[in-house]
Amino acid sequence: MSQSNLYLVQDEEKATxxxxxxxxxxxKIETEIAQGDFSEAKLLAVDILNSxxxxxxxRSRKMNQDELSRxxxxxxxxGIVSAMVKWPNE
Known part of the structure; x- marks a missing residue:
């Protein structure tokens, strides 16, 4: 499964x-479940969730960058080639 175009170039290494x-x-979860160590399997599942x-x-960084480019x-x-962006409170 190709992951190109899903992440910013600078994020591709981290995503990989x-x-x-x-x-x-x-x-590892499959192994722990097979061995009956459900506590360890749950801890590994939390690590998966974090990843x-x-x-x-x-991925959201890439999507935001793509939207900005559009x-x-x-x-x-x-015909708008430059703009000044102001914060709402300015």
Missing amino acids: AELRCVYNLQK LNELEFL VVIQLEKQ
């Missing part, structure tokens, strides 16, 4: 490491 971690933890949360965060392109098509 997190994915590898998830897959390795899945295998999945990180992957979700990294907005910039739309603005350029409308």
Whole structure:
């Protein structure tokens, strides 16, 4: 399964490491369940959840960047080449 285009270039290495971690933890969970060590399997499941949360965060960074790029392109098509952004309280 290709992960290209799911993450920002600077996040790809971290995403790959997190994915590898998830897959390795899945295998360990299967082993712990087979051995009857459900407490350890639950701890490993928490680690999987943490990795999945990180992957979700990294994916959202890419989606936000893609949306920003689309907005910039739309603005350029409308002839707006620069803008000043102000915070709501300014």
